[in-house]
Each structure stands twice: as C-alpha cells, then as structure tokens.
Amino acid sequence: MTPITTPCDLNHRSLARFPVSKTIALSQRLLFRRAFRTPRLRLLFKDIEHLLRLAAVMLIALVAFVVLRAAVVPKSFGQYGHYRGDAIAELAARPVAHAGHEVCEGCHTDVVDQKKLGRHAGLHCEVCHGPQARHADDPASVKPLLPDTTVICARCHEANSAKPHSFPQVASADHSGGLSCNTCHQPHRPKIEDRGKPATGAKK
Amino acid sequence: MDITRRRLLVLLPAAAVAWEFVRAGTPESAPNYKTSEHWWGMLIDITECIGCGSCVRACAQENDVPDGYYRTWIERYHVTDYAIERPQVESPNGGKEGFPMNEDSSGKNFFVPKLCNHCADSPCTQVCPVGATFVSPDGVVLVDKNYCLGCRYCVQACPYGCRFINPKTNTADKCSLCYHRITKGLTTACAEVCPTGARQLADLKNPKDPIHEYLRTHSVQILKPHMATGAKVFYNGMDGSVR
Numbered sequence: 001m002t003p004i005t006t007p008c009d010l011n012h013r014s015l016a017r018f019p020v021s022k023t024i025a026l027s028q029r030l031l032f033r034r035a036f037r038t039p040r041l042r043l044l045f046k047d048i049e050h051l052l053r054l055a056a057v058m059l060i061a062l063v064a065f066v067v068l069r070a071a072v073v074p075k076s077f078g079q080y081g082h083y084r085g086d087a088i089a090e091l092a093a094r095p096v097a098h099a100g101h102e103v104c105e106g107c108h109t110d111v112v113d114q115k116k117l118g119r120h121a122g123l124h125c126e127v128c129h130g131p132q133a134r135h136a137d138d139p140a141s142v143k144p145l146l147p148d149t150t151v152i153c154a155r156c157h158e159a160n161s162a163k164p165h166s167f168p169q170v171a172s173a174d175h176s177g178g179l180s181c182n183t184c185h186q187p188h189r190p191k192i193e194d195r196g197k198p199a200t201g202a203k204k
Numbered sequence: 205m206d207i208t209r210r211r212l213l214v215l216l217p218a219a220a221v222a223w224e225f226v227r228a229g230t231p232e233s234a235p236n237y238k239t240s241e242h243w244w245g246m247l248i249d250i251t252e253c254i255g256c257g258s259c260v261r262a263c264a265q266e267n268d269v270p271d272g273y274y275r276t277w278i279e280r281y282h283v284t285d286y287a288i289e290r291p292q293v294e295s296p297n298g299g300k301e302g303f304p305m306n307e308d309s310s311g312k313n314f315f316v317p318k319l320c321n322h323c324a325d326s327p328c329t330q331v332c333p334v335g336a337t338f339v340s341p342d343g344v345v346l347v348d349k350n351y352c353l354g355c356r357y358c359v360q361a362c363p364y365g366c367r368f369i370n371p372k373t374n375t376a377d378k379c380s381l382c383y384h385r386i387t388k389g390l391t392t393a394c395a396e397v398c399p400t401g402a403r404q405l406a407d408l409k410n411p412k413d414p415i416h417e418y419l420r421t422h423s424v425q426i427l428k429p430h431m432a433t434g435a436k437v438f439y440n441g442m443d444g445s446v447r
Contacts, residue, residue: 024205074351083338088239094384097266098393127258127397131265155302156256156399162280162306162313163254167400171305 025049095132100124104132107139111188119168120191128152128187149181222242237387239341242397243272243409245436246395247418248317250443252402255280259394259403260300266382266393273368274298275321275379275396278318283445284311291445316439316446317403319394320366320379321427324434328358328367328378343408344383349375381405392420408436421440 043050079085101124104114108125115121116122126132128147135142150172159169171178176183184192207215255278263269263276278299282292296303299315306313322345329337329345336352339345352375359367359376370377382392386405390396395403406415418424418440425442426435439446 017252046211057317058419075408077335080341081335083335084348084351087338087346087351088383090348090350091346091380091383092387096385096390098262098385098390098396098398100390122401123399124396126262131262149276155258156254158302158305159312160255160303160305160311160314162282164251164304169252 017037034173096133097138098126099131101132103127114188118191120190149185149187150178153181153185153187209429221363238357241409242342242384242386242407243292243436244343245406245408245415245438246319246321246381246392247404247406247415247440248284249402249404249440250314250316250446251441252400253315253317254400254402255299255303257299257302258397258399259296259317261377262393262397264300266381266385269377270371272297273370273377274300275366275377276317278303279316279318280306280313281316282306282308282311282313282444283443291447293447304363305427312443314443316442317394318364318366319437320362320381321364321433321435321437322379322381324436325432327361327363327431328435331357331361333357340383344381344386345378346380346383347376347378349373349377352376363433364426364435406436406438 012193037172074086076085076087077083082090104125111125115123127146130147132144137145154172157172159171162170181187205255221279238428257278259276260274260278264271265335267275269275269393276298277295279293279295280299282294294303295387322339322343324339324343326339326345329339332338334351334353336348337346337358338348349370354369354374354376356369356376359369362378367376367378382390382394387391391405392403404415406417407413415438419438422440424438424440426438427446428435
C-alpha cells in the first residue's frame with residue numbers, strides 16, 4: 001500500500017493548510033458570488049452558512065414533527081370529524097344490563113298473559129325486577145331476586161302532591177298499615193277483584 | 205409460480221392495498237346499524253312523570269354510574285302563583301329513591317326528568333381541546349374516555365349541568381343515550397323502565413317514528429331555547445318556570 005500523500009498545487013506547495021471544511025466554505029462563497037452579482041443580494045446572502053444551518057435545523061424539526069405526529073395520533077382520528085372514529089364502535093360494544101321486555105316475554109309467556117289483562121299491562125318487566133340481561137343470558141344459574149313489594153310498589157304509588165292527580169296513589173301507612181302490598185294485590189294484575197280469575201281467555 | 209420482475213411490480217401494490225384493508229380496524233359490533241340512518245333524541249312527557257326514580261336507578265345500573273353522580277336525574281318543582289319566576293327545585297339523591305311527601309302542597313308541584321339534551325350544536329363538544337367528546341354521525345353526544353384528559357372544560361360549558369367527572373376514571377362522563385343499546389335496536393334503559401311511558405326514545409330520521417306525529421300535535425318545548433344549542437330532548441307539558 002502506498003502511503004497517503006498530502007495533495008499539493010502546481011508549485012508543489014502543500015495544500016494541508018487548506019482543510020476540507022474551509023475549502024467547501026470557500027467554494028460556496030465563490031458560487032454565491034457568481035450567482036448574485038448585484039451588490040444588494042451579495043450583502044443579503046453574505047452569511048449564507050448561518051441561514052443554511054438554520055434551515056437544516058428547521059428541516060430536522062419538521063421531519064421529527066411529521067414522524068411523531070404519525071406515530072402518536074390514532075389512525076381513526078378524523079375519520080368522521082375531530083375525534084377518534086374507533087371510539088364510536090368501542091362505546092357501542094359495551095354489554096347491556098337490561099335485557100328488554102321482548103327478551104323476557106320470549107320465555108315468561110304466562111306472566112305476559114296475566115299482565116295484559118290488568119292495569120300493569122304497559123309496564124315492562126325490568127321496571128320492578130331490575131336489570132336481567134345476565135339472567136336472560138344464563139337462566140339456569142343466574143336467578144333474579146323477587147322484589148320487596150312494600151318498597152317497589154310505594155315508589156310509584158306512595159301519595160305525593162307532585163304526581164299527576166289521575167295516577168292511583170295511596171298513603172301506605174293508612175292504606176295497609178305496614179302489610180306488604182302483595183298480601184292483597186297480585187302485582188302482575190293488581191286489581192283485587194281480578195285476583196284468582198284465570199289468566200287467559202276465560203271460558204265460562 | 206414463476207415470479208418475474210413484471211409480475212412482482214404488479215403484485216406489490218395490490219398486496220399493499222390488501223394489507224391496508226386488513227389494518228383498517230375491527231368490524232363494527234352492530235353490523236346492521238348504520239349511523240347515517242339515525243338522528244336520535246328523546247321525548248319527555250312531564251304530565252306523565254310520577255317521580256318514581258326508576259330511570260335514575262336503571263341508568264346507574266346500566267352504565268355503572270357511581271353513587272352521588274347522575275347521568276339522568278329528576279327534579280321536583282314547587283311553583284307558587286306569586287313567585288312564578290322563582291320556583292323551588294329539589295332533587296334528593298337525584299330522585300333515585302323517589303321523593304318524600306311535599307309538606308307544602310300549595311301552588312303547583314310537578315316532576316321534571318333531566319338528562320343530556322344531545323344538542324346538535326352542543327357547547328360542550330366545541331370546547332374540548334383534544335377531540336375527546338363529539339357529536340356522533342347519528343346525533344348522540346359521546347365521550348371517548350380513552351382520549352379525555354379530564355380538564356373539565358366541557359363540564360363548565362354544558363348549560364344544562366349534564367356532565368360530571370367520573371371519580372373512577374377521572375374523565376368526563378355523561379348520558380350516552382345508552383349508545384350500546386340503541387345501536388343494537390333496543391331502547392334506552394330509562395325509557396325501558398319508565399312505568400308511565402313518560403320517556404320515549406325518538407329517532408328523528410326515521411319517518412315511521414311516532415315522534416313526528418307527536419311533535420305536530422303537541423305543544424312541545426326544549427330547555428333553554430335562547431341558547432341555540434339545538435337540544436333534542438323534547439318536553440311536553442313543560443311549565444314556564446322550568447330552567
């Protein structure tokens with residue numbers, strides 16, 4: 001291998017005193033001087049290295065911003081508007097707690113027949129029985145508790161001057177004296193005269 | 205198969221397109237539900253409300269609402285004829301356990317169920333700095349709890365006081381109009397358990413929905429119409445003193 005020799009000019013003077021960076025800076029200056037011959041422009045770009053350095057920093061910052069933004073902002077953001085589009089499907093995926101009366105009525109047809117004859121025909125099952133989606137999913141192992149009629153009936157029928165006057169109301173202390181409501185009333189068909197009547201299409 | 209350069213150049217973009225479809229996301233949970241076909245609201249008949257609190261309890265159970273916080277609640281108004289402008293309003297525990305007998309039965313007493321009005325031009329979504337709350341394409345104001353910072357701007361912005369900070373998640377929380385139910389074809393939990401039918405879910409984009417006939421034939425109001433929020437909870441029989 002031949003040793004690397006220092007380049008020299010035609011007069012055999014070493015060029016080592018002209019380092020590479022200095023040479024580049026010099027050539028840039030020459031280039032720009034040739035490009036902008038008018039003195040005003042030359043004055044404007046006389047410190048072109050500073051401007052180039054600044055431009056490089058800004059370019060790096062811009063690239064970093066674009067890359068970071070792509071990494072951080074969720075893919076579905078802006079799908080429908082200024083929010084995460086996937087959030088809609090996530091919210092819709094939550095499991096239900098109340099099964100809905102159609103589900104209850106699929107199995108408990110006897111209660112439906114009983115109920116539709118009385119004043120409580122319009123009431124859905126989960127008004128009194130509470131959320132039963134878990135029971136509907138697994139009727140064998142999840143058994144609903146029977147509601148306490150003294151509490152559940154009073155919530156609607158306890159007298160209150162703010163309730164519509166046409167709504168049937170009682171002051172339970174006077175009305176039943178502490179007895180539970182289902183002593184006399186059958187909640188699915190509450191009118192006392194109806195008690196014991198056959199549930200469906202009575203044949204006389 | 206012989207893969208030539210020409211064939212590879214044809215296959216690569218096709219593979220890229222296919223991969224984009226694979227990455228496009230999970231399939232929708234309700235495949236038959238199209239957000240563009242609905243515009244949800246609610247109808248509340250004040251003349252039918254008995255203040256039983258079934259809706260408040262059902263809402264809490266359906267949506268895991270912590271005790272002391274309410275996505276829906278019931279107010280009892282007491283208006284005397286000499287102070288129509290100054291009604292007395294109470295809501296013990298949000299009306300969850302019903303209301304005690306009103307000792308002063310003079311004047312006018314009635315119940316007003318409240319919930320998010322799912323405004324079409326909602327003030328709460330406009331102030332969110334991160335896009336965590338929004339009006340969905342089917343007209344429901346929702347909160348993306350994975351994106352919410354808990355900054356409370358929206359809680360302050362809601363003119364109806366319908367928002368709160370959930371102490372479990374430390375994010376904004378509110379009525380979602382049971383979005384997980386209505387997208388499955390069910391009604392909201394509160395409407396499901398309302399014994400008198402005072403609450404009805406309404407789809408304003410469905411021409412067969414009875415809401416259209418109801419709005420034509422009844423004197424229906426919204427809360428704070430002067431704020432131009434585009435509220436979609438319609439109240440029938442609402443007294444002028446209701447705020």
